[in-house]
Every structure is written in C-alpha cells, then in structure tokens.
Amino acid sequence: MITTQNLTKKYGDHLALNKLNLTVAEGNIYCLLGANGAGKTTTINLLLGFVQPTSGSASINGIDVTTNSREAKKYLAYIPENLMLYPNLSAMENLDYFSGIAGKSLSKTQLKAFLAEAGLQNNAFEKRIATFSKGMRQKVGISIALAKDAKVLLLDEPTPGLDPSASNEFGLLLQRLKEKGVATLMATHDIFRAREVATHIGIMKDGQLKQQFVASEISLGDLENAYLKTMDYKNALP
Numbered sequence: 001m002i003t004t005q006n007l008t009k010k011y012g013d014h015l016a017l018n019k020l021n022l023t024v025a026e027g028n029i030y031c032l033l034g035a036n037g038a039g040k041t042t043t044i045n046l047l048l049g050f051v052q053p054t055s056g057s058a059s060i061n062g063i064d065v066t067t068n069s070r071e072a073k074k075y076l077a078y079i080p081e082n083l084m085l086y087p088n089l090s091a092m093e094n095l096d097y098f099s100g101i102a103g104k105s106l107s108k109t110q111l112k113a114f115l116a117e118a119g120l121q122n123n124a125f126e127k128r129i130a131t132f133s134k135g136m137r138q139k140v141g142i143s144i145a146l147a148k149d150a151k152v153l154l155l156d157e158p159t160p161g162l163d164p165s166a167s168n169e170f171g172l173l174l175q176r177l178k179e180k181g182v183a184t185l186m187a188t189h190d191i192f193r194a195r196e197v198a199t200h201i202g203i204m205k206d207g208q209l210k211q212q213f214v215a216s217e218i219s220l221g222d223l224e225n226a227y228l229k230t231m232d233y234k235n236a237l238p
C-alpha cells in the first residue's frame with residue numbers, strides 16, 4: 001500500500017510537487033501520466049527516500065518514508081528506465097546479489113524459479129547482463145522484486161525502447177504481480193500501456209494531480225483526449 005498526504009517538494013522557488021494525495025492499494029496498478037517536468041519522478045524519488053519532502057508525508061505499508069526510509073525500503077522494489085545491474089555478472093549472479101542485499105539467501109533452484117517466473121528464457125540465466133536487451137534486464141528486475149517478496153513496486157518509465165511484444169509481456173508481468181497483491185506505481189508517457197495495465201490512472205501537470213480515472217471506466221480515446229485537454233493541447237476535442 002502506498003499513501004501520500006499533501007506531499008510537496010520545492011526545489012528553491014520551484015514547486016515540483018504540490019500537495020499530492022495518492023493511494024495505491026494492494027493489488028492495484030496506478031499509472032501516473034504527465035508531460036516532462038510534471039512531477040512524476042519527483043513523486044517516485046520521494047517514495048524511495050532519495051529526496052526529502054518540503055512538507056506533507058508519504059508511507060509504504062504504513063511506514064513513513066521520510067522518518068523510516070530504511071524500513072520502508074524492505075517492502076519496495078524499484079525499476080527505473082535503465083535498471084542498474086552488474087553487466088559482467090550473469091542473471092543468476094545479479095539476482096543472487098540483490099536478493100542477498102534484501103536479506104534473502106536463495107538456492108540455485110530458487111533463483112532459477114524466480115527468473116523463470118519473471119519470464120526470462122532458461123538459456124539466458126547464466127549469460128552476462130551486458131549481452132541482455134532492455135526487456136531482458138527488466139525481467140531480471142522483476143525477478144528481484146519477486147525474490148524480495150516486495151509489496152510495493154515503483155516503476156519510472158519502464159517501457160520506452162521496448163518493442164511492442166516486449167512491452168506487452170512486461171504488462172503481463174505486472175498483472176502477475178498485481179495478482180500477488182503488489183501495489184504498483186508506474187510513471188509513464190505510454191498512454192496505451194497505461195490503459196492496458198492500470199487499475200487507476202492519474203494525470204499530472206505542473207506538480208499537481210489534475211485528474212484521476214478508474215482505468216476500466218475510460219476508453220483509450222477518452223483517456224488520450226483527457227490528457228491532451230489537461231495539457232491545454234490545441235488539437236484536444238472540446
């Protein structure tokens with residue numbers, strides 16, 4: 001469960017995030033849309049404890065991320081656009097290392113099972129990450145979330161650069177995590193994928209959450225138009 005209450009971040013005089021109130025319950029996928037500079041990454045960085053809020057609060061599974069970021073991180077998995085893995089280590093070795101940091105000591109059989117559950121093909125398990133495509137690296141990231149038994153998944157722009165089938169597969173993996181009860185927050189520019197995978201969608205502009213939708217209640221066309229209208233785009237329908 002993710003909650004933010006009046007979460008605000010100022011950089012100097014610039015209000016990057018303005019009183020964000022957001023809840024992502026267990027088993028929900030919340031997609032944050034918004035133009036460049038809308039405040040999506042700032043939101044994720046605040047939840048990760050990478051930056052401190054100017055005011056307001058945020059919690060992960062009831063744990064305040066500003067006062068107890070270390071404890072909150074135990075429940076979190078994070079996949080940025082370019083996931084940092086050790087390029088000279090194999091998928092197995094990376095998973096072993098990162099799940100070890102999370103306090104899990106897993107057998108080879110368990111490591112393989114998590115990589116397989118994340119959709120990585122068997123013949124890649126022992127290959128160096130340096131040889132992996134972006135989609136394959138993200139599968140390793142998902143396997144780390146699975147091995148860690150993360151309750152909350154934060155994703156920042158995970159789909160650019162994925163081909164349509166890899167992007168579809170990534171969406172299916174998120175659905176699997178959803179079924180396990182993971183609360184996912186995903187910042188994205190990909191309206192199509194957001195509409196496909198999300199349970200809820202928010203549109204941000206200038207640090208503010210302007211609109212929220214239940215994904216199943218809005219068509220892709222209406223969502224796109226709502227986005228364009230929020231951005232004051234000249235070709236939006238009235």
Ligand SMILES: Nc1ncnc2c1ncn2[C@@H]1O[C@H](COP(=O)(O)OP(=O)(O)OP(=O)(O)O)[C@@H](O)[C@H]1O
Pocket residue numbers: 011014015016034035036037038039040041042043187
């Ligand atoms: N460390 C920083 N110092 C100063 N300003 C910052 C810093 N980080 C972000 N900002 C500003 O805060 C605002 C929100 O940025 P943020 O990165 O959250 O936007 P975003 O919605 O993630 O954009 P994008 O889609 O480009 O990733 C922007 O105006 C940005 O310039």
